[in-house]
Amino acid sequence: MLRQAPRFLLSRASAAAMRWSHPFSTDLPAEAAGDSKFIDAWKKSIPNMDPPKTPSAYMATRPPTPSTIPSKLTVNLVLPYDSVLSAKEVDMVIVPATTGQMGVLPGHVATIAELKPGILSVHEGNDTTKYFLSGGFAFVHANSVADIIAIEATPVDHIDPNLVQKGLAEFQQKLSSASTDIEKAEAQIGVDVHSALNAALTG
Amino acid sequence: MASNAAVPFWRAAGMTYITYSNLCANLVRQCLKEPHRSEALNREKVHFSISKWAEGKPKKPSRFLCSFL
Numbered sequence: 001m002l003r004q005a006p007r008f009l010l011s012r013a014s015a016a017a018m019r020w021s022h023p024f025s026t027d028l029p030a031e032a033a034g035d036s037k038f039i040d041a042w043k044k045s046i047p048n049m050d051p052p053k054t055p056s057a058y059m060a061t062r063p064p065t066p067s068t069i070p071s072k073l074t075v076n077l078v079l080p081y082d083s084v085l086s087a088k089e090v091d092m093v094i095v096p097a098t099t100g101q102m103g104v105l106p107g108h109v110a111t112i113a114e115l116k117p118g119i120l121s122v123h124e125g126n127d128t129t130k131y132f133l134s135g136g137f138a139f140v141h142a143n144s145v146a147d148i149i150a151i152e153a154t155p156v157d158h159i160d161p162n163l164v165q166k167g168l169a170e171f172q173q174k175l176s177s178a179s180t181d182i183e184k185a186e187a188q189i190g191v192d193v194h195s196a197l198n199a200a201l202t203g
Numbered sequence: 204m205a206s207n208a209a210v211p212f213w214r215a216a217g218m219t220y221i222t223y224s225n226l227c228a229n230l231v232r233q234c235l236k237e238p239h240r241s242e243a244l245n246r247e248k249v250h251f252s253i254s255k256w257a258e259g260k261p262k263k264p265s266r267f268l269c270s271f272l
Contacts (some may be wrong), residue, residue: 081246117227134231135224150229152243160236167234185216189223193230 017108020106069107074145075122077131077153084131084153085122092123093146096196106144113138115124117196119156119203120148130156132200134193168194 035054042051054091075093077085094103096118102111115136122129136150171190213223232243255263 117231132231134228151224152231152238154231154235158235158239160234160240163234167230181216182218185213185218186226188212189226190230193227196235197231197234 009151009156041049063141063143063145064142070144072144073106073108074114075148076146077122077148077150079150079153082136088122088124090122090124093148094119094121094123095148096120096133097138102138104138104140108140108144108146110142111138111140113140115148115150117193119200120150120153130200132156132159132197156200159197159201164194164201166196168198 035056038054039051042049049102072089073093075085075088075090076083092103092105094101095113096102096115097113098116099113101118102113104111115138117134118132120131120133122131131153132155133148133150134152136148139147139149141147141167167190171187171194175184175187176190178187211223216228222262225236228257229247234240234241235243256262
């Protein structure tokens with residue numbers, strides 16, 4: 001029993017520290033209420049043992065939504081092999097969502113958007129940088145941070161127009177001669193991607 | 204309850220999202236200008252070797268393969 005004493009003292013101190021570690025979050029009541037109900041119930045039924053740590057004790061709290069809309073949007077553009085933009089402060093980004101081009105300004109409502117192959121434009125002051133994305137997702141958080149994840153993102157001038165035209169013609173031909181569902185789907189995907197590349201080059 | 208949204212054509216054809224997005228990415232890589240195209244294709248190469256097993260032992264070691272897809 002005495003052997004357990006240091007563990008008790010330690011866990012008591014750290015449990016207390018855990019509870020004090022997020023006092024300033026604006027979301028505090030909702031999260032602490034969940035935990036404190038459990039802790040109170042535990043203390044009532046098992047007063048001699050420390051309550052175990054709940055998963056929320058291990059989680060960093062969600063960053064609070066600032067009360068005034070920030071002036072800049074923080075963008076992260078990440079690929080599986082590289083992070084192209086990392087916490088870059090910009091004025092606006094336009095993402096190619098499946099539902100159409102979506103502009104994201106600071107203070108945008110929290111959104112998750114699936115992306116289709118298309119152009120991502122990052123507007124900073126008078127400069128616009130464009131990347132062609134092959135697809136992915138865009139997560140906009142309530143605190144004006146936008147995370148854009150894509151598999152390929154290339155600047156538009158890295159795209160070869162001849163290869164795009166050839167590919168488009170080839171897949172249109174495959175589409176008309178496709179027989180099984182999968183072949184049709186693959187050909188359709190080819191046509192979609194090459195049309196998007198074409199539009200990116202000309203638009 | 205009816206399904207919520209129209210299923211995308213590739214899923215209706217039996218393709219998963221991962222296959223779809225990898226296919227799109229590959230098509231984009233193949234349309235790049237030269238130094239970037241070979242860098243991108245090389246980056247995505249996967250080297251693997253396959254051995255067929257019989258009676259608890261691998262048959263003669265593996266062909267070394269390398270593919271992107």
